[in-house]
Amino acid sequence: MDNIISSYSGGEEKALSSAIEETVGRNVPARLERPAKSLLTRMWKMRFIYLLLLPGIAYFVIYKYVPMVGLMIAFQDYSAFTGIWHSDWVGFAHFKEIFNDPNIVQILFNTLYLSLLQLLFAFPVGILMALMLNELRSQSYKRSIQSIVYLPHFVSWIVVIGLVNTFLSEKGIVNSVLGLLHLPQSNLLTNPHWFMPLILLEGVWKETGWGTIIFLAALSGINNELYEAAVVDGANRMRLMWHVTLPALRGTIAILLILQLGHVLDTGIEQIMLMINALTKDVGTTLDYYVYVKGILNADFSFSAAFGLFKSLIGLVLILGANRLVKKFGEEGAF
Incomplete structure (x- = not known):
């Protein structure tokens, strides 16, 4: 492109440069010009879809992930009288x-x-x-x-x-x-x-x-x-x-x-x-x-x-x- 521009002289060179910049600027996608939307904004836009996911997510959190805290007793000499937090560790x-x-x-x-x-x-x-x-x-x-x-x-x-x-x-x-x-x-x-x-x-x-x-x-x-x-x-x-x-x-x-x-x-x-x-x-x-x-x-x-x-x-x-x-x-x- 520089070679093409250099073949012109004076005002023609400036006019050609301005035309190229204007053309390239028009072809840039609008999404690249705008700043990326934040994650929270996109989540709010699809809030009803996430709302449908809540019961399933709640099920896995309550019944699958929260009980995993109890796996600590696998490394303890667990006693129901002392509880999880006070039982002796046995590795x-x-x-x-x-x-x-x-x-x-x-x-x-x-x-x-x-x-x-x-x-x-x-x-x-x-x-x-x-x-x-x-x-x-x-x-x-x-x-x-x-x-x-x-x-x-x-x-x-x-x-x-x-x-x-x-x-x-x-x-x-x-x-x-x-x-x-x-x-x-x-x-x-x-x-x-x-x-x-x-x-x-x-x-x-x-x-x-x-x-x-x-x-x-x-x-x-x-x-x-x-x-x-x-x-x-x-x-x-x-x-x-x-x-x-x-x-x-x-x-x-x-x-x-x-x-x-x-x-x-x-x-x-x-x-x-x-x-x-x-x-x-x-x-x-x-x-x-x-x-x-x-x-x-x-x-x-x-x-x-x-x-x-x-x-x-x-x-x-x-x-x-x-x-x-x-x-x-x-x-x-x-x-």
């Missing part, structure tokens, strides 16, 4: 107690074994249920089936275990029918080999229908033109499911699998507590039940807090690792 003594417990290996094996069964068998059942419901052409029939498979989610574990006892106990319906047929009877509820399968089947019956909601929502967003193009290419129903439907679910499956791995050490306490008995204690004691016995029944609150923190850290590591692995396979991941 990592409770964490050492976790690894020094002679039963921790068996308890950890029971927990991982049950979680593995849930990942291999219970998790895919929700996907299969969603695929089958998606293939139904009658909308009224589809909604009826959806309502039926959703209902067990709203039944409490006490009712579920009560039904299981009614059918499978020593004097239950199943053994009564076997007795009438002169067949050998068995009490499956006291058989250690049947404890894990029963826990798995109960969970599948209760939660499969509810777990299909997310998958069905993902299926509803598939472009119908993909199905039409595949049909034109000669694809049958199975090919449509394999090459169109399942790839569309891949991202959703990856995110749910990441979240599931974060809870790999959480097997629930209600179901285990209601199903376990003296004969199935060795195979049925999971980490959650172990913490319940130590922390609630034995009033060792510091140990249970340390164990909960230990589980949370493992879950965090698993989530981060699974999320990174999923991204390497080309998926978006959870974050």
